Amino acid sequence: MRITYIHQYFKTPGMAGGTRSYELARRLVARGHEVHMITGAPDGVRAGISTEAGIVVHWLPVPYRNAMSYRRRIWAFLGFVGRSAVVAGRLRHDLVFVTSTPLTVAIPGVYAALRRRVPMVLEVRDVWPELPIALGALRSPVSRWAARRLEAWAYHRRRGSSRSPRGWPTASGAGTRASRSPWCRTAATGSCSPTLTGPAWRCAGTGRGWVTGRWSSTPGRSGW
Numbered sequence: 001m002r003i004t005y006i007h008q009y010f011k012t013p014g015m016a017g018g019t020r021s022y023e024l025a026r027r028l029v030a031r032g033h034e035v036h037m038i039t040g041a042p043d044g045v046r047a048g049i050s051t052e053a054g055i056v057v058h059w060l061p062v063p064y065r066n067a068m069s070y071r072r073r074i075w076a077f078l079g080f081v082g083r084s085a086v087v088a089g090r091l092r093h094d095l096v097f098v099t100s101t102p103l104t105v106a107i108p109g110v111y112a113a114l115r116r117r118v119p120m121v122l123e124v125r126d127v128w129p130e131l132p133i134a135l136g137a138l139r140s141p142v143s144r145w146a147a148r149r150l151e152a153w154a155y156h157r158r159r160g161s162s163r164s165p166r167g168w169p170t171a172s173g174a175g176t177r178a179s180r181s182p183w184c185r186t187a188a189t190g191s192c193s194p195t196l197t198g199p200a201w202r203c204a205g206t207g208r209g210w211v212t213g214r215w216s217s218t219p220g221r222s223g224w
Contacts, residue, residue: 002034004093004112005055006105008064008080010039012052020125021099022052029054036091038084038108040064040076058087070137077104088112099123103147106154122154 044063085108098109113120129147
């Protein structure tokens, strides 16, 4: 199977940050799948293509740092949407796998899936848009309305979802739309590696799921 995997914050073990996408992708490669990862370049400047543990990684020149203001981060999210959509639209694939945050990655994912008429799986790793709203990143009624519309649209367009077993708690204490979806599947741990998280976690089981079975889950990072 040819899989296009979109994650703005993809990290390898040699980089600072969570490696869940790396661990999942390399296991897909080990199972015989062809995986193309679309992500932001570590320095945010130089674009390029490299192969990491069999994963073809497309690095895009989209600067992003936690020190950025909320406004600049939003522009970084939108910049990644445009650049990743161009790359994903050129690739041939049988499945599009998109992982948040930010939820804006669903836009290039939907585009790539529709272009090739293939399914898209949306992995919901954090609470969006409740988290940026609670942090004050989205203050105007218009921006909050747009974010919630994006959430509803993304969940509507996906063919499958992954989430935490009990659903993410929102700022108001209710579960997200994804957690209430009958299409949901549980996701992987933050690293998806038993050698990093201990034997209590498993990365791939025998349950029914989209790519590698049914996984255990813990909350990820907010990206804010």
